[in-house]
Amino acid sequence: MPVVLHGRAEEQAQIDRLVDGAREGRSGALVFRGPAGIGKSVLLEYAALRATGMRVVRGVGIESEAALPFAALHLLLRTGLDRIHALPDAQVRALGAALGLRDAPPQSRFLVGLATLSLLSELAGDGGLLCLMDDVQWCDEASVDALVFAARRLGAEGIAMIFAARPDLPVTGLPEHCLAGLDDTAAAALLPADLPPQVRERLVQESAGNPLALIELPAALTPEQRAGRLSPVGAMPVAERIQEAFLAQMAALPEAARTALLVAAAESSGELATLVAAGAPLDGLEAAERSRLIGINGTAVGFRHPLIRAAAYQSASVSRRLAVHRALADALISSTSPDAADRRIWHLAAAALGPDEGVARQLEEAAGRARTRGGHAAVAAAYQRAAELTVDPVRRSARLAAAALAASDAGLTDRAAALAASATPDVDDPAMIVALTQVRAHREVELGTPLAAGRIILDAALRVAARDPEQATWLLVEAVRCAWFAGDAPLAGQAATALHELPATGSPLVGQAVGLARLLAGDLAGGLPLTGGALDPSGLAGLGVPGLTFAAGAALATGRAALCEELTERVVADCRRSGMIGWLAFALQDQGFAQGMQGRYGEARATLDEGLRLATDLGHEHRVIHLTCCLAWILAHQEDVAGCRARAEDGVRRADDRKLVLAATLGRWALGRLELGRGNSDAALEQLERIPPTGFGALAAADLVEAAVRSGRPERAGEPLERYVTWARHVRQPASDAVALRCRALVEQDEAHFLAAVRAHDGDDQPYEQARTRLAYGEWLRRARRRADARTQLRAALEVFDRLGAESWARRARTELRATGDVPAAPRRAGDPLSVLTAQEREVVRLAAAGASNRDIAAQLFLSPRTVGYHLYKAFPKLGITSRAQLAALAGVAAAERRRPPARAGGVRADVPGGRYWV
Template identity: 45%
Template sequence: MLQGRNDDQRVIDDLLDGARAGRSGVLVVYGDPGIGKTALLGYAAARASGLRILRSTGVETEAELPFAALHQLLRPVLASVSALPEPQANALKGALGLSGAAGEDRFLIGLATLSLLAETAEQGPIVCLVDDAHWLDRPSADALLFAARRLDAEGIALVFAARDGFRSPGLPSSRLDPLDAEAAAALLSERAPDLPEGFRARILDESGGNPLALIELPRTADAHSPLPLPGRIQEAYGARLAGLPHGARLMILLAAAETAGDLGVLLRAGAALGIGAEALGVAEHAGFLSLTGATVSFVHPLMRAAAFHSGTFDQRFAVHGALAEALDGQEDQQAWHLAAVALGPDERAATALEKSAERARERNGHAAAATALERAAELTADRSLLAERLTAAAVAAADAGSPERAQGLAERAGRYADDPRSVARLAELRARVAFERGSVHTAHDLLVWGAQQVADLDPVTAGLMLVDAGRNAWQLSDPERLGEAAVRLRALRLRPEDGLDTAVNAVAAASDSLNLGPAGALSGMRPLVEDARRIRQGSYGLRINGAFVAGLVGDFAAQREISAGVVEECRTGGVAGFLPVAYVTLASAELYQGRFRSALADASEGLRIATDIGQPHRTGYLEGILAWVAAVEGDDVRCAELAGLCAEHYAATGIANGLAWAQWAAAMLDLSRGRNVEAVDRLDDVLAGPVRHQIQAVHFAADQVEAAVRAGSPDRAKEPLARFAEWAAAARRDWSDAVLLRCRALVEGGEEHFTAALRLHGPGERPMERARTELLYGEWLRRERRKREARAHLRSALEIFHRLGARPWAERAGAELRAAGEATAPSAAPDRLADLSPQELQIVRLAVTGLTNKEIGARLFVSPKTVSYHLYRAFPKLGVASRIELARLDLGEY
């Protein structure tokens, strides 16, 4: 019975009942040591009738063994791995050391974890209990948190118990507080009913309502002054240990140092120290150890820490030595025990740790690799090898998402590195850390400086660094820095066989774009698009760069084609790292093409993935696209919220692309609402900042023209008209020529500009632009008192705006149509897609192609049960009852 935990027990009961009903739920229980987290998990296990229980416990001394905790949790269900999609199965088996395959990215391993849990739940609901989550190894924590954030309708309850410091953003959590006086007294009476009254009052006072203290202190408390918890509890365990025979104490110390609880290893190590199996029996009888089959565990996690720290130096030294020999063949654990007995430079231990780090990296255990390499460096006498190991540790720390740690390791490595290649590698690493921290200017300068160090010795490495520097300068809208990178790249005189031609040309074209203006760069950019279109598989970076350039030259069909191919390939193969930027280019192409619902779905998915895998520099761009969609849909609140987030990202990083979308979105919302003065003022202000170098400044020139003319300030339309005219002349695209003619009609007058524009607007190429031309022409005709002609164009505009979901524009067109003499403007036709959430739309579109729930789940990184759940919700919205009926629907392109 748990005292004083009624509310917490109800939360657990609700979670378990939800799993039984097919709903998934997550809870992170926080609390101090001894506060009752483990007991609450025990309650969950006791109440989990009808649910399969999977358990794992983080171990402090096992935190550097990648996927140790995940393997412990999933071990009972690993037979089902073969049912997963092949990329997921391979990733998980590689991570858990079940195959020789190299580890995949952590995103795919997290997805495989989700899929395996969902596959297991197909046989009945399950509950996963993870104790001491603050001690989970980082890769296990990443995989479990990823799965937790995507649980939906699988019938899985997942409960973490952790101390403060365990980060679980976005997950429901609760905190266990100390027991109140009544509950504390009840617990003490239950566990120690015969205490003298004065002693009892002192225990209640010193325990502070901590349940473990209430249980343990009566056994060892004395007249000494109170000590803070959990120190007092650890002291209590230490006192209990001191009363045990020497052999039992040594066996408990062995168990504390041997994290896997392998009975055979403990017996072999104990024999080497002269103690036998009877010592285990004494430790078990004393309430420290528990034996289940061939596994030895501590009754409470704090006992492990107390046992380890109670040992003397010579005892710990002997224990580590014995375990190093007993673990022969278990190389990762053995390496750490060898390191523990190294009293100075020790190349055997250092090499063992280096090999362990390499295995950890192959399994995506970058944090563990960093720790192993750092310790290996401490045991290294050779100066250059020491620098190499510290540098590798810094790279691993950066890969693990720990920029501060990476920075510190890089600085230490810099004290020993003296050859140019090492110096350049460290500069590249420091640049990466600076970028992650938002110091993009610093990152650029470090890359340029590092490239100088190896320009003569290794021009290819220098070229790669300068390409990255150019990309940073482009994102900063910094013409001077971008021009410098381009000049230095040309000076390297790279050969065609170096394979950097496309990247170098991209930097040169980007430099021309910022220095000469977008129009001046178009001729140099077009070949990059064709290069990207010819690549049919792999080379994600080159293809995404090509798609981005396609957007710069106004070829949105090519942009969408290339980026959609990369997205599909990455989704099918589980390659998460490129998905956020691929979704950026895909969603922006869809937005330009008027496919607003698709842009919303893809940008939302990209944002979700960018958040999950930690790509903060992509989130601002995706939020900017979503702000633009919110503006065109007339969602003022959402648009303002997202624009504010973009401004925060820009303030932190200086990266202007997301800001450009957000500021344009705010102006578009003003324009659609008839706030013309505010719109033109806003866009004029935008051009005073870094956005003037972004391609959006070309595209919103037409909005500036319209806002200025409608605000009664045609003089303010001259500059944006000239800006767009220069770009359109270089772009040579029908849609841009049509928009230019529309702008000329507004500024110069002349019906012929409107009619010529409508002839150039291709069917479906950019429907939003066609609708806006129809609207403005209809308005002009109405003012000319040609109402019947006006109504035809206004109806056309209204129909397109309705179809696109451009609500404020449709309202404007409807008002004009009524003013033109149409008593009732046509209402929007029922839109079966409008009520779908972005995720439901993604799932429905994949289901229409005939993919199974499992295949859809693999592509969208959710479980098949979640796919089924969202289809179930989508069917009535679409007016269908089955996949067969769904396949007959025309879902359109928008």
């Protein structure tokens, strides 16, 4: 081994740092990428040798098992499954079902990933854990999802995870190191010393520095070639050259050994009894082992290198391969292995020469078993192969549709779309049309093109409306949602018109959808009553996660932040309980924004950060962009200038590229509000005037009014003022009433509107807006030389801005106070005792204060219990506490601060009308 490690000092140092960190309680992950034979497996061996005193678990991807869900994960965890019952019950069920240890309904792949993280944390104990996974490119998709999910969430568990994979493995979000060939000096050191110089030079050149080639190619040379009589050869990939060397070794073996190698290559489980039952001679296996092509460990047979397996299988004739698969299928009939039935049907499928309905039905059964284990990629593979063996076009399309849905659930969007497209010509059944539509639309939404998704959905809804109006209704509501994200009024209008033509379902979602369509068309007076009227809490009680998520978005559009948060809290709880992670990211997006609208920026940031991590894991580009812009909007209030601008500019650029109008609106609103708070009114006006006036843009119109007035262009405030006043008149929320009055006061410079605005803010849920109103009124009073009255308003505004951490606005209030002759107090940040924590620490502390255990918190936040403990360990000194018991009191202070109404300012005139402020 030390010889093979010539020229890998950098890689060894990386491994040393990872392993040493795990011993000290720090976790980390690393992916080694490189072509076959480049030395990835040897580096894993080096890591295992370095892990003295630590527990080591190892797994390997096997190409022929890529269709078996969680096969690679089972191989990795099999020696530690005795600790599975230390996990929370939901995780025990999820991981047990995934690994075939118990019968259970399908589980979320992310819940399986969390259970994997928790089990690895248990196995780490106090001495650390090294987790090695080789040939990840041949692991089944479900196993890769679970392992990468765990690796991305490593913290303070003491776990080192090292993956080895080919260059094209689609895994992102983990540190990587690409292995190149050895330099000439290191390469020459691996060659036999007795080779002539010209042969050594030729081998170094032909191997391209590939260590395995440097070791295997000399062994394949004839005596004449070793003596230096080499003929010119054409350039070939190194892997192919290595495979040729293995083939040369196999050609020298007796027939029994070649037969044994073929059987072992076709049945990758390595079960000695199964191989022998299928015709692998024991003496042939022994001969292959003596040639170092395979290894036999007890009753398990394994190839020394994956290319040996490939060479053994691909060099055999088609007739021999078919015969071996049939023999293996027969041998597995008597096997007691839990996955024997699935392996048997796959061998039968591999042996099929043409359509075979019997085998296709058995593949459907295998798909059903895979679904109960959450192996969506395996479900897709089984249905796809079943379709290939099906003659009847309708049945074939049904199986392709099932494969497409499973591939979509597995996140294989391109493959899902290809399967759906191949099924479409034969499809006429409404249920199948809906299923295929979901696949195609889901792909478009993930790619960040909801407009294309909406058109696909609308077309399908019109096709199924006559035969299944209820399904058509839900599709049309979904089309409106897509149009809302894309800011496309024509699409929303078509969907709304089609909804009117369908029989009534009584669902509040229909009214919300039609209302949102009218808002996109600029009809505030027609859209807001419909949308708001369909948000009665009693009418929403029976909705599931998708419906509640739609209603939460409608609540935001009508300025009802508290209702949005209430609805999304229900959705988040349901998603965490059921593992609906895709919907969870969606719900966290709206929940975080609603928290921000209510001035709880620390909570909002933590919520949105979690949503962004999940959306990134899912690969949902649209959701990532939207969450990025939402985060920018929060940071604008906290005056994180660099963070806000970076996120907003990146989010807006990507949103504009994909015509994600709603996301771009949020990003531009964030930039406008940032500049407005900093006193850069011209820059704010430039950003805010680029926001479309329809849809969600109505909410930003108030900032546009203020930017126009403060920049000395009051003539540009007229239209946005009327727009916002119309919006506020119909949503009838205290905060929007007050902001509308503030806008009138700024444009008309009328104190009566300022006074009415201050009164209207009493009892609303948006302290930030109240503080802005008092600041604007205080500035007006100071300019009117009424300094004493101005101080009252400015002090009230400053107190709120300080409490919220809105530093730029607080700085403006201080400047105004000084201009009145007052000496403002220093910033008071103690109003939010949790403000000293990071976003992750804040979430952990919040849940711990509510009485949740470390395991409960870990399950909710997709962390390991050890990482939760580490966050609490870091948070306690920051908060000035020493025990968990003190958290509840501290969190109570924070909650009281959130609920405490802002200080009331004196001087509100009793003669100001309190009813209609709009005329």
